[in-house]
Amino acid sequence: MIAPAAGAAAAAGTGYSLGLCGMLSGICSAISCAFSALVACFTGARCCSGGACAGNGKDAWGAGKVGSMLVVVYAVAMSFLFLYGLEDQLHHLAEHAKAWENTSCKLGDDYDAECLGQEGVFRINLAVVAFFASNWLGCKLSKQWHNALWIVKMVFFLGYCAITLFWIPSPFVDDYVWASRVMAALYAVALMVFIIEFAYEVNDWMVDQSGDWGAPTTCGLDDNLIVLLCISFVLFAATLAGIVCLFVFFPKDPDACEAGQAITAFISMTLVFCVACTATQLVFSESGNLLTSSAVCAYGTYLAYTAIRKQPSSECNPFWEHKHDWMTWVSLILAFISLIWMSKTAEDVGNTIDPELGVELVPSDDEEKNEDKSESPPPAPIDCLDGGDRAGATFNLIMALAACYVACTIANWGASTNQGDTMSKPLAGRASMWMQIVAQWAMFLLYEWTLVAPLIFPDRDWV
Known part of the structure; x- marks a missing residue:
């Protein structure tokens, strides 16, 4: 027979769990209503009811891209809510919810609030x-799936959130965090490709503008070239200042820091890579430019800082106990800017190259003229076997990797620091540090390859 006190406690726990579930459901429903309204405003009710809504132009942003971006924004909002707005609620959830009972965030008889928040972030990310x-x-x-049925998709998304929050056990989430880190590292490599290509395109555009007749000049020098030199100088100065600061502040206590030699080696290699790439671009390469070299060096220094910040030791890392700082927002801004660029890249890759045949799928000029003359019929109902949409599939794959990168950025790659070293996860911190450093090396080697490849293979077209 159950004692009255125990029965009351159990009833209170059950009531609290139901109340918390209702509160989270209300928050999700409110955000989802706003989400659906935004999709409708951007793409029209026709997109959400099943019609393709890509617009007349090939590059139009239909319901697929807008809705996917808003899903990531939704996840970011929920992630910050878990980290900073639901500490007490997550504590009680860990006590009463069966899915959270084996969480690794338990410290004795208590729970670490920040660790629970990070687990909530990765549950949303899942x-x-x-x-x-x-x-x-x-x-x-289906070719129409990417832009269609977004109200139905949102219902599925809310179902996914409910399953991951209340039914997925914590040990599974702990294992998933490692998969999320790997996918985030893959997106970090894609982000570096974006940095390199974007710098090349900006430089080429400004150089083309400077070659026009009547281009503005100052003291006989082209204004566009002056701007390029100034931006490059600022980025190189920031790189040098950043490397000096890294040498000064890391490690905090060299005698007590076990990873002090590795950290010093990482900083030194960053300096060596910056000098080597810039020297190759200035002396040997004919395709490189100062803007790209300075951008790569600046971003490489930033990656070195973010990698060292993952070292879970107050003796090695003077900023270890700081939850978040400016680098979190920089990473998020870069992620969203790169997503906009990568969405266009995914569309180009999916629409121009057949992955099986390796041939171009872009219609010829005659075909385009014939298509313009004939009026296209309205979109047919969704057919599940109409060949699929390679561009949409590639875009969703990139969005999945980007979501993992955003979650790892917000959650400090899953290494809690709220209770000091007693609650830190050294393996997670060191693994994240090495992932960032390896990504930095990949970026420098990739940029070096873009400089030396035209010299090694002069007969190939590298444009």
Whole structure:
């Protein structure tokens, strides 16, 4: 027979769990209503009811891209809510919810609030990845899936969130965090490709503008070239100042820091890579430019800082106990800017290259003229076997990787620091540090390859 006190406690726990579930459901429903309204405003009710809504132009942003971006924004909002707005609620959730009972955030008889918040972030991230994975499968089956049925998709997304929050056990989430880190590292490499290509395109555009007749000049010098030199100088100065600061502040206590030699080696290699790439561009390469070299060096220094910041030791890292700082927002801004660029890249890759045949799929000029003369019929109902949409599938795959990168950035790659060293996760911190450093090396080697490849293979077209 259950004692009255125990029965009351159990009833209170059950009531609290139901109340918390209702509160989270209300928050999700409110944000989802706002989400659906934004999709409708941007793309029209026709997109959400099943019609393709890509617009007349090939580069139009239809419901697929807008909705996917807003899903990531939704996940970011929920992630910050878990980290900073639901500490007490997550504490009680860990005590009463069966899915959280074996959480690794338990410290004795208590729970670490920041660790629970980070687990909540990765639970939401798991729902987002499941959402984009299902969209990827839908795009593999239907050409219209990417832009259609967004109200239905949101219902599925809310279902994913409910499953990951209240039914997925914590040990599974702990294992998933490692997969999320790997996918985030893959997106970090893609982000570096964006940095390099974007710098090349900006430099080429400004050089083309400077070659026009009547271009503005100052003291006989072209204004566009002056701007390029000034930007390059600022980035190189920031790189030098950053490397000096890294040598000064890391490690905090060299005698007590076990990883002090490795940290010093990382900083030294950053300096060596910057000098080597810049020297190659200035002396040997004919395709490189100062703007790209300075951008790569500046971003490489930033990667070195973010990598060393992952070292879970107050003796090695003077900023270890700081939750978040400016680098979190810089990483998020870069992630969203790169997403906009990568969405266009994914569309180009999916629409121009057949992955099986390796041939171009872009219609010829005659075909385009014939298409312009004939009026295109309205979009047909969704057919699950109409060949699929390679561009949409590629876009959803990129969005899944980007969601993992954003989650790792917000959650400090899953290494809690709220209770000091007693609650830190050294393996997670060191693994994240090495992932960032390896990504930095990949970026420098990739840029070096873009400089030396035209010299090694002069007969090939590298434009």
